[in-house]
Amino acid sequence: MSISRAVTRPHGAALIRSLEKLGRTELTSRWEGAKRAIRDNGVTFNIYGDPAGVDRPWTLDMMPLLISADEWSRIEGALLQRSHLLNVILADLYGAQRLLHEGLLPPSLVLANPWFLRPCHGVRVPNDVYVHLLAVDLARSPDGQWRIVADRAQAPSGAGYALENRIVLSRSLPEAFRDCNVQTLGAFFRAHRD
Numbered sequence: 001m002s003i004s005r006a007v008t009r010p011h012g013a014a015l016i017r018s019l020e021k022l023g024r025t026e027l028t029s030r031w032e033g034a035k036r037a038i039r040d041n042g043v044t045f046n047i048y049g050d051p052a053g054v055d056r057p058w059t060l061d062m063m064p065l066l067i068s069a070d071e072w073s074r075i076e077g078a079l080l081q082r083s084h085l086l087n088v089i090l091a092d093l094y095g096a097q098r099l100l101h102e103g104l105l106p107p108s109l110v111l112a113n114p115w116f117l118r119p120c121h122g123v124r125v126p127n128d129v130y131v132h133l134l135a136v137d138l139a140r141s142p143d144g145q146w147r148i149v150a151d152r153a154q155a156p157s158g159a160g161y162a163l164e165n166r167i168v169l170s171r172s173l174p175e176a177f178r179d180c181n182v183q184t185l186g187a188f189f190r191a192h193r194d
Contacts, residue, residue, distance in 0.1 A: 011068040018176040031062045034172040043164050060165055062172070066180075075138070075146055083134045086153065090130035094121055115154075133159065133192065159192070 008016050019027060044055035067075070092099050093116070099105040110116050135158040137150040152158065166185055170177045 009066070009068070012066045014180045015064075015066060015176055018173070018179045021175070022173075027062075030172045034060060034062060034168050037168045037171070038164070041164065041168075043161070045161075058161065058164070060168060062169070064169065078146075079134075079136055082136070082148070082151075083131055086134065086151065087129065087131040091128050094123065094125075094130070097121075135159075156192070159189075163189070 022030070038058050038060055043058040045058055046055060089099065089105075093105075093110055100107045100110060111118075131153050133153065133156045135152040135156075136148050137152075139147050139149050141147050163185060170182070176182075
């Protein structure tokens with residue numbers, strides 16, 4: 001489909017209008033400023049296991065992926081359910097190990113994993129919370145359904161990247177953030193702090 005025939009989805013209309021008001025020259029200037037901010041702030045990433053261990057510059061997409069409120073509500077519910085399931089699995093693996101005894105998980109999958117902390121078996125954690133933070137990589141499949149391609153629960157680095165992206169984009173495109181009623185990240189960071 002050519003761009004001239006593209007149809008804007010209703011939840012993207014405010015963003016398109018806001019960007020059109022800026023014009024190509026201003027948008028280009030702001031994009032260059034956003035890339036400079038990322039570089040000047042020293043935002044980099046590493047690929048774990050890379051023998052070179054080189055910091056790579058963080059790249060930012062100036063055009064955010066827009067998800068409608070209804071679609072996000074379904075995704076959010078599924079992610080909460082997944083987080084709860086992963087927590088229950090970890091509670092069992094470090095507790096009664098029914099999943100292993102009943103053959104629902106192969107013992108070799110867990111016990112041979114170097115990240116399974118055998119000395120922690122039987123150790124109770126406060127409020128039975130094993131998964132404090134879960135990052136999920138999502139991809140949309142050709143049939144339009146969302147799929148999870150990776151889970152990460154070991155470190156909150158992704159939250160820092162999300163915050164940096166949000167800060168840089170909100171400063172680069174304040175009109176778009178205002179016009180689109182972008183959901184803030186403050187509640188997430190307050191809950192994480194608490």
